[in-house]
Amino acid sequence: MMDKRPALLPKKREAFIAIKRFMMDGDVTLRDEEEKILNRWIFTDALLKAKDLDEEGMIAKIVEQFTVSPFTARNDIYYTQRLFADSRKIVKKYLIHHHLDRIDQDIQRLRKLLFNNKKKVGDEEYDYVPDAKELAALAKLHETYTYTLNSMPEDAQLDKQPPPVFQFILAPGQVIDKPMMLEDAKKQANDIIMKQNPDGT
Numbered sequence: 001m002m003d004k005r006p007a008l009l010p011k012k013r014e015a016f017i018a019i020k021r022f023m024m025d026g027d028v029t030l031r032d033e034e035e036k037i038l039n040r041w042i043f044t045d046a047l048l049k050a051k052d053l054d055e056e057g058m059i060a061k062i063v064e065q066f067t068v069s070p071f072t073a074r075n076d077i078y079y080t081q082r083l084f085a086d087s088r089k090i091v092k093k094y095l096i097h098h099h100l101d102r103i104d105q106d107i108q109r110l111r112k113l114l115f116n117n118k119k120k121v122g123d124e125e126y127d128y129v130p131d132a133k134e135l136a137a138l139a140k141l142h143e144t145y146t147y148t149l150n151s152m153p154e155d156a157q158l159d160k161q162p163p164p165v166f167q168f169i170l171a172p173g174q175v176i177d178k179p180m181m182l183e184d185a186k187k188q189a190n191d192i193i194m195k196q197n198p199d200g201t
Contacts, residue, residue, distance in 0.1 A: 016079055023083065037076075040066050044080040049098050096152050103145045110138050 019038050021028045030038065043065060047058045055077065062073035114135070117128040130138075180188070 016083065020083055040068070040076050041080040041083055044076045045084050048077070048080065096148060100145065100148055100152075103141060103148060107138070107141045107145065110134075110141065114138065 015034050015037050018028055018030060018034050019041070022030050022034075022038070040062065044058065044062060047053060047061060053061065055074075058077060059070050059073040062068065062076055063070055066073075068076075114128065114130040
């Protein structure tokens with residue numbers, strides 16, 4: 001019977017391994033220093049998702065927020081990508097997921113502008129009528145959303161079994177006859193059926 005207990009972390013453990021186990025399995029308790037590191041990585045993850053800053057800008061924000069060195073801040077960006085990529089299975093899927101969210105938000109904003117808006121002329125209000133350029137922009141966003149969605153990698157099927165392989169062991173001197181043509185097989189079957197035994201049957 002297999003031991004179902006989780007593998008223990010070594011006493012002298014690496015922070016990244018402990019935090020990853022905490023995020024993915026929840027079977028470890030973080031130390032104080034590891035909790036501080038995780039808080040930095042959660043903050044860094046928010047910066048990465050916002051896409052408002054380049055790498056140097058993010059480093060400056062992390063240094064300002066947590067009073068760490070630029071070197072540590074740069075490592076935080078690297079480890080954050082690794083951590084949240086692993087906990088979301090793969091980086092590509094993680095990035096595409098947030099990209100889809102942003103496209104969907106743009107679509108909803110544009111739809112609200114085009115179809116839930118009023119145009120005021122004098123004292124009268126009329127439904128806003130989008131022009132061809134605005135409709136084309138909406139169609140392009142839908143096209144981009146569909147293309148991005150189709151780019152999402154499939155989840156790996158780890159439990160998928162390979163097709164079975166059958167092995168035939170032949171006796172010494174035994175050979176496997178080549179397949180017959182259909183007509184030859186019918187003729188041989190008919191000969192067997194029509195064959196008369198010595199007792200007349």
